[in-house]
Amino acid sequence: MSIVPSTGILRKLYENAWTQDIEYSSSAFWQAYLQTQFYPGNNHAVVCEYAPGEESRRRIDITVLQYDSSNHTLMRLILIEAKRPGGTAAEVERQARRGARIAMENEHLSGLYAITTIGTAFRTWVADHQSPELSPLHGERPRGERAAYTDADSAEAFTLEADIQFIKGEDTPLRVAPTVPSQRHLLHQLTSSPSISGYATTSQQAITASVTPTYMHTTTPEQGHSMEPNPPGEDMDLDAAAGPSTSGASEGEQAVDQASDQSMGEQSAPMEYQDSASGGDTKWIQVTLRRKTHMTRKDEILFTNTKSKTVNTTAEEW
Incomplete structure (x- = not known):
């Protein structure tokens, strides 16, 4: 035509x-x-x-x-x-x-x-x-x-x-971050809002255990923030760490990695990061992880804080 x-x-x-x-x-x-x-x-x-x-x-x-x-x-x-x-x-x-x-x-x-x-x-x-x-x-x-x-x-x-x-229909073109969101300055940029720092802590806990794989956020003197696999068997209790903030998450929101075999789709899961970039007392920062799969380009991983500020990168680089 x-x-x-x-x-x-x-x-x-x-x-x-x-x-x-x-x-x-x-x-x-x-x-x-x-x-x-x-x-x-x-x-x-x-x-x-x-x-x-x-x-x-x-x-x-x-x-x-x-x-x-x-x-x-x-x-x-x-x-x-x-x-x-x-x-x-x-x-x-x-x-x-x-x-x-x-x-x-x-x-x-x-x-x-x-x-x-x-x-x-x-x-x-x-x-x-x-x-x-x-x-x-x-x-x-x-x-x-x-x-x-x-x-x-x-x-x-x-x-x-x-x-x-x-x-x-493909939305905004994806940006390639020079560093992934687990590193100090990019994560701090995402979670810099002072209104999302009121979470208690118990130990080195991070992402809800329902998300597979699970990552734990740690801080070392050499590299600042990093994302390391949680040791086997150490499931995390966010109810103790973060209160009721994640209790209402749906199964679809918590099954982020199941989207990888779909032709198109979007799923999300709540996450928490330990923010010590500014020094002082340890604070918990809540972000939402979303994975969007695409037909003609690489999957998109989006990190969004409670102020709706988003950092996105490709699944391959995360």
């Missing part, structure tokens, strides 16, 4: 991009189309000539930005590089790959999406911070092949709208 209406301004822009071997005509068509899919009302914006990083002199032809209302921040969601009909697939993909690499490094993202276009034809990609290459969302044709591109006015063009709807 074509994504170009039979009449109207988008049809005219498509015809210009088809007949004129000029890059700005091609870019104009894709700008207009993407503006019909991403707009401020759904917390997105389509902008042109946007740098992939704050200090980069490079400019991306078109960028889809996502607004995070919780933190009042913008994040790059999709990078689009557009070439005139006479452009080459190898060149436009090289530019998109470099731009994606800069954007992921600048914003510490685990991945983002890219679209490369040649005239009125497109190809969609996913970029991963652990891979130097773009990976196509559809098909198995090699990179750099013009024949792998789909024209916007063809019957196969519906895949682009399907990809866009999928990307919208």
Whole structure:
């Protein structure tokens, strides 16, 4: 199914991009189309000539930005590089790959999406911070092949709208933390709220015993906070340590690791950390651990305190 209406301004822009071997005509068509899919009302914006990083002199032809209302921040969601009909697939993909690499490094993202276009034809990609290459969302044709591109006015063009709807449903791109949340400064950033420090302590206890595997939070002079496996047989009694704060947790919330074999899903479990980063008396900090599984990218682990402040990383790095 074509994504170009039979009449109207988008049809005219498509015809210009088809007949004129000029890059700005091609870019104009894709700008207009993407503006019909991403707009401020759904917390997105389509902008042109946007740098992939704050200090980069490079400019991306078109960028889809996502607004995070919780933190009042913008994040790059999709990078689009557009070439005139006479452009080459190898060149436009090289530019998109470099731009994606800069954007992921600048914003510490685990991945983002890219679209490369040649005239009125497109190809969609996913970029991963652990891979130097773009990976196509559809098909198995090699990179750099013009024949792998789909024209916007063809019957196969519906895949682009399907990809866009999928990307919208994937929420905010994941950030890659330089250190995992069990380490001192990142954990302290998460749990710095003074209103969540009123927990009594009995011994080195941490995560509820219903979560498998169980981790115990300890402090050593050399490395600060760390996460170590709890010794076998030493189940933890949070009722004694934290009062009734976890007694109402559902079975689904406590079975966080059972989500690993699901295609999509989200489960959570309450956790407590011993906070001694600031010195003085030992304090217990309550956070909620959530694991979100994804179909096309790595699982997400989220740590949220009672003030709804969240630090997230990938399951692989946690």
